[in-house]
Amino acid sequence: MFRIMFYQPCIPPNTGNAIRLAANTGCELHLIEPLGFSMSDAQVKRAGLDYHEMATVTVHPNLVTAWTTLKPQRVFAFTAHAQRYHTDVDYRPGDVLLFGPEPTGLPEEVLGEPEITDRVRIPMLAGRRSHNLANAASIAIYEAWRQQGFDGAV
Numbered sequence: 001m002f003r004i005m006f007y008q009p010c011i012p013p014n015t016g017n018a019i020r021l022a023a024n025t026g027c028e029l030h031l032i033e034p035l036g037f038s039m040s041d042a043q044v045k046r047a048g049l050d051y052h053e054m055a056t057v058t059v060h061p062n063l064v065t066a067w068t069t070l071k072p073q074r075v076f077a078f079t080a081h082a083q084r085y086h087t088d089v090d091y092r093p094g095d096v097l098l099f100g101p102e103p104t105g106l107p108e109e110v111l112g113e114p115e116i117t118d119r120v121r122i123p124m125l126a127g128r129r130s131h132n133l134a135n136a137a138s139i140a141i142y143e144a145w146r147q148q149g150f151d152g153a154v
Contacts, residue, residue: 001026001152002091002144003070004137005098007063007110010036014102016044017134023054025141026152031059032066036101067115072096074117078140079106080130082119089120091144102133 004027009015015031022029037044039059060066075096076089098116100106111119122131122139131139145151 001028001093002141003028003030003072003094003096004141005030005032005066005075005096006101006133006137007032007098007106008034008036008101009133011102011133012037012044014133018137019044019055019057020051021134021138021141022056023051025145027141028056028058030066030070030096031057032063033059033061035059063110063113067113070096072115075113075115076140077106077111077116077119078122078136079111079119080121081105082121084118084120086120086122086140087143089118089144091147093148095144097137097140097144099133099137105130
């Protein structure tokens with residue numbers, strides 16, 4: 001399936017919701033430290049409900065370690081500053097969908113990483129900054145999964 005990656009997430013409920021998303025779609029969730037919270041935070045637990053045991057979640061100490069561990073063939077960085085829409089990508093299982101921290105998005109040094117295949121955006125109305133992190137990941141993963149015919153879904 002696909003791999004969701006949150007680079008230095010800051011808001012615990014967003015990560016809890018992403019845990020639930022990973023459990024319900026069969027995706028892996030990869031978190032890059034430093035996190036703005038502890039994984040034992042009550043808000044993470046509450047948002048993830050009882051899905052924590054059903055999700056594959058890995059916390060990496062840094063981005064270099066994540067790249068070394070995952071050896072991704074393709075990484076799509078989601079940023080409001082891209083020209084290409086997320087729906088313009090032909091996703092493949094194993095793709096990494098990378099999202100930045102809630103207040104700032106992905107920094108330029110991460111967007112410049114050689115592992116990044118392309119930068120993509122989720123469309124929204126003019127004058128808006130961004131989508132909620134967990135919502136953006138949901139939009140992206142469901143498009144990628146739809147392209148695979150919702151393989152494994154009921």
